[in-house]
Amino acid sequence: MSKILIVDDSNMLRDMVKYALNEGGYPDVTEAVDGVDGLAKAKTTVFDLIVSDINMPNMNGFELIAELRKMPTYAKTPILTLTTEKNDDMKAKGKEVGATGWIVKPFVPEQLLKAVGIVLGR
Amino acid sequence: MSTTQINQLLTFKLGNETYGIEINKVREILTYPVVTPIPDASCWVKGVINLRGEVAPIIDLRVRFNINTQPVYNERTIVIAVRTQDARMIGLVVDEVSDMENVDLDKLYPAPDMGASIAPKYLKGLFKKEEKMIVILDIDKILDKEEMQRLSRHPQEAASHVLAA
């Protein structure tokens, strides 16, 4: 069963993502409130997918992804960024730090599940 | 999906009548515990107990609805712990717990205006099964916070207390 980590500073958005994932057949979802928390959780559990916000306090999504990619465990793990920022900078930066893809907020569950399904090979 | 609403009821007795409440409201069934009386409270409020860390009042439905005003409390007295819609935990003293019943809530008979010990506004309706008749209680109405406060209000409560301060 796929283990998924959601990193977002908004309680509401975490809940939405988690709900969509649970409904879509991914019950094993862990939440982290920012990059620092996400990194700590990623170190103690091996996740199959990470969905991270970009705009977060303490450690933003890009910094988190960069850190994760340094870890052998997460070298190839799919990481989707969840963001309102959909400009080139975001993508360039996302690509640069090694994100797998992006999901634009606001999202509908189907979009998220589609993207997640693709990266998890469902 | 069908639109009928099948619910499980926990049935119990108050005097000679059988009553039911929806099982999803019920948290626990326990024997009469050590109850701490609340000074000056209404006669149907037996006091409070510790229920899973919460302070839960114990209400004797028999006294509340004048079914038995002089009940005896012993180790055979049954308390049904229910959780109200607004998340309060309350213990209800009943005579005996009977059975579980499946009930189609859409097929209830309306509560009669007269005859039952409990006023229709506290009932969800009547359910007939073979010879038996089960009165289904609307537990959220009976245990409604304002309703309970209204019934147990002391006249002094409303008085001004500014000068005493």
Place this chain on the structure above:
Amino acid sequence: MAVFDINKYRQMFLEEAEDIFEIIDNILLEAEDAGDMDNETINSLFRSVHTLKGNSASVELSKFAALAHELEFFMDKLRNGKLLFEESMASLLIDGVDTLKHILELELSDELEHDYFMTIKEELLYKLDNFSQDIKEIELLNEEFSVEESKVIEVEKEDEFLVKEIEEVSAFGMLFPRESNAYGPMNGGIMDLGEDEGFGFFDELELLDDEGFGFFHELESVDNKEFDEGFGFFDDTEIINDEGFGFFDELELVDDEGFGFFDEPSNIEYKKVQAPLREAKKEIEVKDNEAKDGKKFKVDNASNSIRVDLSKIDALMNNIGELVIAHSMLTQYTFMMQDQKIKSELSERLDLLDRYIRELQESVMGVRMIPMETVFSKFPKVIRDTAKKLNKKIDFRHYGDSVEIDKAMIEGLTDPLTHIVRNAMDHGIESIDRRKAVGKNETGTLIMSAEQANGQMIIKIQDDGGGINLARVTEKAIQNGILDESQAAQMSKDDKAMLIFAPGLSTAEAVTDISGRGVGMDVVMSNIKKLGGVVKVETEEGMGSTFTIVLPLTLAILDGLNIRVGEEHFILPLSAIIETLKPEEDMIKQIGDEESEVLMLRNEFIPVVRLHTTFNITPENHKLSDGLLIVVRSGAKKIALFVDEFMNQQQFVVKPLDKNFRNAQGIGGATVRGDGTIGLIIDTMNITQNTTRRAS
């Protein structure tokens, strides 16, 4: 199919939005005061508004999101240095944020008319655009930008229409047409917009086949396509971007699935169109971003905290309570053990366990404590708005920001504090003219402070206004039948000041919409009492008033004394106890009828309250000299409680009773005792009032 429970998420959004608004308000208020805003602050402002926009759109508050977008767009210019901060901007932005709150309220209650919204938005845009004029001058320096700017204007014109259309088409107000403005021009112009929407897939073909376009606009995808084309935002090949997600060309994915927009030859076509414009600027922008990120990291480092629902902490406290009970049951069990060696070893370990449990309890209590700053930070905005309405000048200061308070107390505290503050500004602090006339500084001072002393929390609200007109308050109280002339004649100055907490009293000649018709000060009193506290007021005519609120440090743990009355046990809060004594017969005096007894203690007459009478219990002792008296404090008064026995002193975890009942006279709360039963905690305040009433 999963569908979001919008109401639930709107509630969550509201909770988060409230915090964010507070942050924004305080940033702007500070900027207004300082007349300046540094880069870090601007960034933090931008991010806050950005979060509001993104999250509100997620809960289908499209108009709110559209308006937030306008503010974000403006702040983005500030952030990028395309616009320089001016003093007058702060005030404009504060108004803008107020408008945002207003729109939020209307949209949530479904009372927002489209026309009204458009008017509001136009007004805001007009004001914001006044500043934007300046930008163009800056931009003219850069030919490239100025060209793009002209394109942007074109887009803006269609804006209203777009917002409207989108709202109708999609349940989610997904697209922000001006999003393109926010990012588009700076990143390479309108040609980019399609891609900027976040659609650029690496597995274009597959997705196209699979889904076509239109996850965003499932229902009306065709319309959307036309609509997109109509404005030339997306070219045909890009419509697949409506998926709303995309992939960077990632290792396996590229090989397996043909993802990989940036590298795949099949995508060259798409890239060609935009590359020349984009590539050049990307470099600069990315660098810029890095610099910003660096700062961001620093700014937010200070608050490494998470948000925890109070009910979770309560649940934790409950669990600890159960642990305490289990522990005391084990201790009880050791008493029955025969083997002395095992018994003493077990006791030793149980003592250790007891210590751990206490430590655990303390840590959990610590989690509930938050700094007073959280409370104070709500006030600058309230004070600014109120001062503006009243046309008064106020200097607001607060002390004791780091003093900690029980989180559970804050909710009950905010309303009374706000009321006292508004009241002080409305009725206390004089108008500018009046202040000048009496030789005061035209700016009034309002000070809020918090401190901990003697295991209590003391909060003061002090103003340097005109003070309470005691003569007038007393007169009103007599008029309203609250007291008679002879009572008034005997009252001390402080007692008279306390009359403002009586229902229906207002001293202002003109009733204002700030503090109303005297409704509320009585509510202040009862709210503070609910928290187990007291409120006092001291006033000096012409000099100002000081409101002092004394609260227990926490609502959750109480040091108490076990007492026995007849067969019943109660808990008396130690904080209320002044002294305990075994009275001699000659210390007791009867006044009037036999019901009224007083204790004469060192020249003081203290009314005696027989707890067994109050609680209707059969006592062990009927004669006062056979039992014991506990002198307790209740507000400014003292009373002596008659009990049969004092027992042990102990800490209790307080649980509210009022969730179920409010009618228990003299009972303030409950606790779970060591044996698992409930103990009732006496509220000395209510007992005092009872007997005062009975005696009168």
